[in-house]
Amino acid sequence: MTDSTHQGAPLGVLFMAYGGPESLEDMPGYLADIRAGRVTTQAVLDEITNNYRQIGGKSPLPEFTRAQVEATMQELQARVQRPLKAYIGMRHWNPWIEDAVREMLDDGITQAVAIVLAPHYSSMSVAKYQKKIKAGLSMNHGHIDFEFVNEYHTESGYVTALANRVREGIEAFPEGERDDVHVILSAHSLPVRILREGDPYADQLHESARLIAAAAGLRDDQWSWSYQSAGRSPEPWLGPQLDEHMHDLSGKGIRKVVSVPVGFVSDHVEILFDIDIAAQETAAELGMTLVRPPALNTDPLFIGTLASVLERKVAALS
Numbered sequence: 001m002t003d004s005t006h007q008g009a010p011l012g013v014l015f016m017a018y019g020g021p022e023s024l025e026d027m028p029g030y031l032a033d034i035r036a037g038r039v040t041t042q043a044v045l046d047e048i049t050n051n052y053r054q055i056g057g058k059s060p061l062p063e064f065t066r067a068q069v070e071a072t073m074q075e076l077q078a079r080v081q082r083p084l085k086a087y088i089g090m091r092h093w094n095p096w097i098e099d100a101v102r103e104m105l106d107d108g109i110t111q112a113v114a115i116v117l118a119p120h121y122s123s124m125s126v127a128k129y130q131k132k133i134k135a136g137l138s139m140n141h142g143h144i145d146f147e148f149v150n151e152y153h154t155e156s157g158y159v160t161a162l163a164n165r166v167r168e169g170i171e172a173f174p175e176g177e178r179d180d181v182h183v184i185l186s187a188h189s190l191p192v193r194i195l196r197e198g199d200p201y202a203d204q205l206h207e208s209a210r211l212i213a214a215a216a217g218l219r220d221d222q223w224s225w226s227y228q229s230a231g232r233s234p235e236p237w238l239g240p241q242l243d244e245h246m247h248d249l250s251g252k253g254i255r256k257v258v259s260v261p262v263g264f265v266s267d268h269v270e271i272l273f274d275i276d277i278a279a280q281e282t283a284a285e286l287g288m289t290l291v292r293p294p295a296l297n298t299d300p301l302f303i304g305t306l307a308s309v310l311e312r313k314v315a316a317l318s
């Protein structure tokens, strides 16, 4: 428990997520932001818009984010005596991180903790969210003491929750077939150049994957690693990509697969389209059965993890 001697404004808790379009009309603006000034051809715009059309015409990410924030705040406020106030800021769409920071300053917040709804640190992900906080502060000529959660990829609640998903996927197969089921753990690819730059992303992903496989009781030959959702740019991206990896596994005679993305914490287009539609099509071509258990979303173990890592940062500010 932290003390209750702080007066005045509550302590801010800023939750940051990728952001997602709430209608197909948002697509050009959303993509322009993600691709940061690079031209998006009509063909790429049409392709990605069509992917969103196939998952219901909008991203479910904002709604999952709000639900995760509400559940985490309930748990965190029960553990911390100091009054807290939650804010949501997205990197690529409304509500923007910079606007959330302005709202915090308007509310008189002087101390805050910040977390990205992504468990692994990279200069191309978490660091960019943190830069946006700093931009929001400098644009508004304000100051807030921030404590940042950089990563939480080895937290036991996160690992156990995903190991439970792995088991749930395996148990979707009849009992006599479960020994033959192969588990693919995956995460969003990034350009290969991050390795030369000493970025911890790939190592952190592999560490999570090993912990999850061990917690799920998988044999070494019963799981493998793959990247997914590489961006549409000419430079090389980390692989193997899910599609080519599934072809490799098929070549080894594997026909039953469970897919568990470990870098995403809610169901959104990179799962609902890239796995549930695109990878399922590949599985059908290869004569494979592919089971994809739900993402963490508001799993109580995951929410407990978010509350715990935030609680430690709140304590550091007190």
Ligand SMILES: C=CC1=C(C)c2cc3[nH]c(cc4nc(cc5[nH]c(cc1n2)c(C)c5CCC(=O)O)C(CCC(=O)O)=C4C)c(C)c3C=C
Binding pocket: 018, 020, 031, 034, 035, 036, 038, 048, 118, 122, 124, 125, 188, 189, 190, 191, 229, 230, 231, 232, 233, 263, 264, 268, 269, 270
């Ligand atoms: C670890 C890094 C990344 C995560 C996590 C991530 C999640 C994520 N991405 C989308 C949707 C799109 N991403 C796109 C491009 C893109 N994504 C990342 C990194 C992560 N994305 C990079 C580095 C890039 C390339 C940017 C560029 O300069 O081109 C795109 C654009 C189309 C494309 O290039 O494929 C989309 C759309 C979601 C919904 C998501 C979920 C959390």
Ligand SMILES: [Fe+2]
Binding pocket: 034
């Ligand atoms: Fe992305």
Ligand SMILES: [Fe+2]
Binding pocket: 188, 229, 230, 231, 270
């Ligand atoms: Fe992506």
